[in-house]
Amino acid sequence: MLDNKEKTVSVYAEANPNPESMKFVMNVGLLPDGQSVDYPNLESAADSPLAQELFNFDYVSRVFIASNFVTVTKAANIEWVKLIPELRTFLKSYVEAGGPIFVEGFQANKPATSTESNGEVSADDAAIAKKVTDLLENYVRPAVEQDGGNISFKSYKDGVVTVHLQGSCSGCPSATVTLKAGIENLLKRMVPEVQEVVADGVTV
Incomplete structure (x- = not known):
């Protein structure tokens, strides 16, 4: 993570397909890429x-932190136009003041590898999983x-790829369409052994 003290921080809001989430992009690093x-x-x-402070806003229901942005998911009964400023x-002031993003010794989630699979896998399945992981990454x-x-x-x-969705993808109305029309079609085309793509907590 970068040292953000004594740095002028710019923050801009960027909409995404989930109407209840907003991406706040900064000109400083919060986590290593990936x-x-x-x-x-x-x-x-x-x-x-930082996430704890964001949850102090009573309308914040989820916080996702990545390399240079924070995605905030809100309750559905209030408009973004009132919340974005x-x-x-808050984010600009907090980061400029050198507020801690994570506790000391924190380790972020690293991208999953093809070996992170449920149970024993055959050599063929492991090779397919590696192809899928590379495409996803x-x-x-x-x-x-x-x-x-x-x-x-x-x-x-058995031909089924299971993925995990986070941040704005969680609870997004278009997540299923993206999963099936976009990701599944890509993987089927590039890896013929793939028959279906499913996500934890997302029903079709």
């Missing part, structure tokens, strides 16, 4: 003082990150 952490509630945010001002994850979220490989078995 790493991210997702906090679905206050209780999960014990290792991030407040959150931008090189083609899919950068696009998902642009929308304020993250996707990681979880497992491959």
Whole structure:
């Protein structure tokens, strides 16, 4: 993580396909590229003082922190136009003041590898999982990150790829369409053994 003290911080809000989430992009680094952490509630945010402070806003329901942005998911009963100035001002002031993003010794989630699969896998399945992981990392994850979220490989078995969605992708109305029309089609085309792509917590 970069030393953000005594640096003028710029923060701009960027909409994404999830109407309840907003991506706040900064000109400073919060995490190394490719790493991210997702906090679905206050209780999960014990290792991030920044996330804890954001949850103090009563309308914040989820916080996702990545390389140079924070995605905030709000409650559905309030409009972004009222919230963006407040959150931008808070993030700018907090980071400029050198407020801690994470507790000392914190380790972020690293991109999943093809070996992170459920149970024993055959050599063929491991090779397919490696192809899938490479495609997700090189083609899919950068696009998902642009929308304020993250996707990681979880497992491959019997033609089914299971992924994990975080940030703005969690609870996004278009997540299923993206998963099936975009990601699944890409993987099927590039890796013929893939028959289906499913995500934890996302129903079709």
